[in-house]
Amino acid sequence: xxxxxxxxxxxxxxxxxxxxxxxxxxxxxxxxxxxxxxxxxxxxxxxxxxxxxxxxxxxxxxxxxxxxxxxxxxxxxxxxxxxxxxxxxxxxxxxxxxxxxxxxxxxxxxxxxxxxxxxxxxxxxxxxxxxxxxxxxxxxxxxxxxxxxxxxxxxxxxxxxxxxxxxxxxxxxxxxxxxxxxxxxxxxxxxxxxxxxxxxxxxxxxxxxxxxxxxxxxxxxxxxxxxxxxxxxxxxxxxxxxxxxxxxxxxxxxxxxxxxxxxxxxxxxxxxxxxxxxxxxxxxxxxxxxxxxxxxxxxxxxxxxxxxxxxxxxxxxxxxxxxxxxxxxxxxxxxxxxxxxxxxx
Numbered sequence: 368x369x370x371x372x373x374x375x376x377x378x379x380x381x382x383x384x385x386x387x388x389x390x391x392x393x394x395x396x397x398x399x400x401x402x403x404x405x406x407x408x409x410x411x412x413x414x415x416x417x418x419x420x421x422x423x424x425x426x427x428x429x430x431x432x433x434x435x436x437x438x439x440x441x442x443x444x445x446x447x448x449x450x451x452x453x454x455x456x457x458x459x460x461x462x463x464x465x466x467x468x469x470x471x472x473x474x475x476x477x478x479x480x481x482x483x484x485x486x487x488x489x490x491x492x493x494x495x496x497x498x499x500x501x502x503x504x505x506x507x508x509x510x511x512x513x514x515x516x517x518x519x520x521x522x523x524x525x526x527x528x529x530x531x532x533x534x535x536x537x538x539x540x541x542x543x544x545x546x547x548x549x550x551x552x553x554x555x556x557x558x559x560x561x562x563x564x565x566x567x568x569x570x571x572x573x574x575x576x577x578x579x580x581x582x583x584x585x586x587x588x589x590x591x592x593x594x595x596x597x598x599x600x601x602x603x604x605x606x607x608x609x610x611x612x613x614x615x616x617x618x619x620x621x622x623x624x625x626x627x628x629x630x631x632x633x634x635x636x637x638x639x640x641x642x643x644x645x646x647x648x649x650x651x652x653x654x655x656x657x658x659x660x661x662x663x664x665x666x667x668x669x670x671x672x673x674x675x676x677x678x679x680x681x682x683x684x685x686x687x688x689x690x691x692x693x694x695x696x697x698x699x700x701x702x703x704x705x706x707x708x709x710x711x712x
Contacts, residue, residue, distance in 0.1 A: 406437075408646035414441045415647035418456060420449035420472035420634075425667045432663050433654050440647055449476040456639075460485055468648035471511060471636040471655070475554070475691045481507045486637040489649060493656045500688050501633070501672040508637040509656045512607075512669040515686060516555055516630045517621035519589075519604035521596050530622060531600065534559070537575060544579040547589050547598035550711040555603050557694045557701050558630045562687065572708050582711040594619045607668045610680065628687035633672075 409415075419426045423446050430442040447455060449472035459465040460483070470480050480486050481503070488506040501510035518537075520530045531537050537546060560568035581598050583589050590608050592598040594617035609621050636655055642648045654660050661671040670677055694701065705711075 405646055405650060409437070409644070409650045410439045412644040412647045413439065414443060415644050415651050416466050416468045416642075417442055417444045417651065418452055418467040418470045418472075418639075419444060419446055420452050420476065421446065425669070428667050429655065429660070429663050432659070433651060436654065436659070437650065440650070442651070449473045452476065453479055456480060456485060457483060465639060466643065467639045468642040468644045469636060469651055470639055472634065474508070474510075474633040474635045474689075475695065477508050477635040477637055478691050478695060480637060480639075485640055487640040487642075489638040489652060491649070491653050491656060493653050496658075497656070497672060500690070503635075503637075508635040509652075510672040511634050511636050511655055511660070512664045513672050513686065513688075514632040514634065515606040515670070515681070515684065516603045516632065517606045517609060517623075519593050519601040519609050519619060519621050521593055521599050521618055522620050523618040524596055524599045527620065530620075532622060533624070533627060534571070534575075534602075537578065537600070537602070538571075542578060542600060544581070545599040546575075546578055547581040547583055547592065547601040548709070548711065549586060549589060549603060550582055550584055552603050553701055553705040554632065554689055554691070554694060555630055556705050557697075558687065558689050562628050562630070569704075569708075576709050580709065580711070582709075590619070606681070607670055611668050624685065625683070626685060628685050630689055631686040632689050634669075 417426070417430065421429070426444050426446050430444055434440065434442055445452070445455070445467070452470070452472050453476040456465060456467060456470060459467075465485065470477065470486065477486070486507045490506040491509065494502050494506075494509055497509060502508070518531060518534070531539070531542065536542075556572065560572070562568075563571060583592060583598065586603065586605050587608060589598060589601045590604055590612055593601045593604070594612050596618075604621060606621065609619060613619050636652060638645075638648045638652055658676065661673065661676045664671050665676070665678065670681055674682075
């Protein structure tokens with residue numbers, strides 16, 4: 368009987384294994400969590416410490432979904448602005464007491480963490496699903512979501528057909544005194560110079576500076592003021608934030624550049640060097656950049672990096688990734704040019 372049943376049992380086993388393999392190939396990211404060794408090691412650690420520059424509620428949503436999947440892990444979150452988060456991590460590291468397992472913030476702060484030697488290499492099984500521009504070539508970070516910079520305007524004050532269609536349109540005298548820009552938009556400044564070409568870009572910026580720009584610190588504030596009609600046009604708005612305000616009925620919209628590049632910032636995550644909970648850190652990292660993580664980001668109106676996971680309003684946009692390496696290595700010169708031209712405070 369055993370001899371007669373062996374081929375049948377083997378065939379069943381083979382079919383089940385083949386089915387599982389097919390499911391894994393189709394789902395792409397669904398099989399990363401099935402590494403029993405990593406899960407068991409993380410279970411023994413029992414916790415993970417997450418430093419994030421996202422909004423408090425957004426962090427809570429992400430950690431809730433992670434803990435739902437891995438109820439044996441407790442996530443401790445520290446939420447600060449990207450700049451403050453970087454200072455906090457660097458200060459703790461100097462005192463030999465960096466508590467974080469993971470660091471998530473703007474790619475600028477994540478790159479600074481890497482340069483400071485505070486991140487470790489970790490190539491997640493999920494990383495292969497990302498185009499090269501969304502992951503560090505050396506394996507220190509992976510993009511979590513993107514922030515397209517969109518020109519924003521108040522629809523009560525400016526009908527759609529009359530709204531500027533390009534950056535060049537902002538030089539029209541009728542927009543003088545009606546354009547808002549943040550004092551820390553030097554990253555936009557640098558990358559637009561690259562897109563336009565340096566000579567043409569500098570000439571454009573000098574002309575734009577003559578439009579009596581309204582300087583307000585913070586993109587959230589600028590979006591709010593635009594919706595209220597106090598700043599009719601905002602040069603740099605975050606697409607996800609603008610869409611959230613628009614969805615609440617505010618008279619605000621953004622200009623869709625159909626072919627021109629749209630400068631896009633990157634939010635990224637990295638595993639801290641020598642973290643207190645190394646296995647739980649990797650498990651959390653895998654989750655955040657997986658398709659499950661992308662669903663969480665979409666639920667909080669963030670835009671995942673992968674085109675196939677992005678909302679319809681992003682489809683077809685020419686996203687120009689604001690990779691920070693050149694910007695940061697030339698920052699003193701860029702900051703001086705920015706200040707000399709715009710004198711924003």
